[in-house]
Amino acid sequence: MLFKFSQIFISEESRYDEITNRILQIYRDIPVTFLKETNIQLKRLSEYPLDRGKRKLWLTHFKGRFLKPCPGTATSYRCCNYLVINETINCPIDCSYCILQDYISSPVITVYTNFETILDEINAISHANPERILRIGTGELTDSLALDPVTGLSSQIIHKISSLPNIIFELKSKTDNIVHLLDQNPARVVISWSVNPEEIVRKEEHKSASLRQRMKAAARAAENKFMIGWHFDPIIYYPEWQDGYEKLIRLMGEHVPVSQIAWISLGSFRHPPRLRDIIRQRFPETILLSAEQITGHDGKLRYIKPLRRHLYHFVADKIQKYIGDAFIYFCMESQDLWEEVLGKKPLNNQDIDFFFAESLSRRFSALNLPPPRRKIYQHPAINSNYQAPKSKKS
Ligand code: SF4
Structure with missing residues (x-):
């Protein structure tokens, strides 16, 4: 699945x-323009409408720190102390619910090509926190695998972490682009798929791989000893949702054994208020906007709590039925829903981090991860021991 571009x-x-x-x-026939990073040139890139912008590739350097705490860490909802690498901004897939439509300032797809800085940062943070298991992932501001066969970043990271025993690296995708990774060392690598019922994939996840394609790719990755992650995010309420999610979860259970599953996340549809108008305008046929919503503590619109509770209970029950006893967590949910649905009582984000470490160490003992620890700590990316590495080139 090679995405096409009209200009680089x-x-x-x-x-x-x-x-x-x-x-x-790889993109030999595409027109190339060399730009100076002046305000006028950059303004030009920011003026494309989103549909056209997604077909343009902008290659440049990132001058700051790549590794950052996931933005959810700073909200009043429970978050899991995850680290993100944003080497690419924007995405060639076009999900109608994608928050990037509202969030990013430039519609073109930006790839920061100073990858050696990313590898240096991973190395530094691993050595600064030898006693901790650190979960690091791409795929926050793009799809991790959409451009990966072209850029080759994940292969470089996988090679790097093969000598860093405290790093778990996650890729999150809605593609089936895994062939280029199959000869890599799978140790401590989680390839994850965002999943939704087939009708949601067809109607709302434009240009993504079909559900069957994702399942086949996940089965193949599992056969090649990669750990697998599933993300039910966003869970969407629509008239046939129960039937849709039950079929989906049954299919997942048929493709990947529970012993290979690193984690499963649940998160219901939520978005900044302004995204509503963008979705209506860009995707008038959407089925996303029919359910009642309220404004949460973080200012985002989300389903009312009784509906969220109902959705989560249903999905968690079906996971137990068709997949088995997997490690499930919420992405940005309140403490009471953690307790009610998952039976876990995280007092803070460090507790959730501990749950991850405990589950990974127990279930994947062959990985010889550092022992899980329950202790107060600063997020590693802002840990005072952490030295921002200097890029070899900059
Ligand atoms: S795959 Fe993710 S980043 Fe890409 S359009 Fe969909 S929601 Fe946005």
């Missing part, structure tokens, strides 16, 4: 990078 823009800094070279080899 390249900054002077990225011009001679290895990744730039790879991309130009």
Whole structure:
């Protein structure tokens, strides 16, 4: 599944990078424009409408720190102390519920080609926290595998973490682009898929792989010893949701054994208020906006709590029935729903982090992870021991 682009823009800094070279080899026939990063040039890139912007690639360098705490960590909902790497901003897939439509300032797909900085940062954070299991993932501001066969970033990270025993690396995708990873060392690598019933995939997850394709890719990754993650995020309420989610979960159980599942997340549809108008305008046929919503503590619209509770109970029960005893967690939910639905009582985000560590160490003992610890700590990315590495090139 190679996404097509209509134009590639390249900054002077990225011009001679290895990744730039790879991309130009693969997209040989696409017009290329070299840009100076002046305000006028950048403004030009920001003026494309989103549909056209998603077909343009902008290669440049990122000057700040790549590794960051997941933004959910700073909200009043429970979050899991995850670290994100944003090497790519924006996504060639076009989900109608995608928060990036409201969130990002530039519609073009930006790839930061100074990958060596990412590898240096992973190395530094691993050594600064040898006693901790650190979960790090791409896929917060893009799909982890959409451009990965072209950029090759994940292979570089997987190679790097093979000598870093406290790092778990996760890729999150709605594609079936895994073939380029199958000869990599699968130790401590989680390939995850975001899943929804087939009718939601067809109507709301435009340009993504079909559900069957995702399932086949997950089965193949599991056969190749990768750990698998499933993300029910966003869970969407629509008239036939019970039938849809039950079929989906049965299919998942048929494709990946519970022994290979690292984790399963649940999160219901939520969004900033402004996204509502964007969805209506870009996807008038959507079935997303029919259920009642309230404004949460974080200012986002979300389903009312009784409905969220009902959705979560249903999905968690079907996971138990068709998949088995997997590690389930919520993405940005309140403490009372954690207790009611999952029977866990996380007092804070560190508790959730501990649950992950405990589950991973117990279920994947062959990985020899550091022992799980329950202790107060600063998020590693802002840990005072952490030294931001200097890029070799910048
Ligand atoms: S795959 Fe993720 S990042 Fe890409 S459009 Fe869909 S929701 Fe957005």
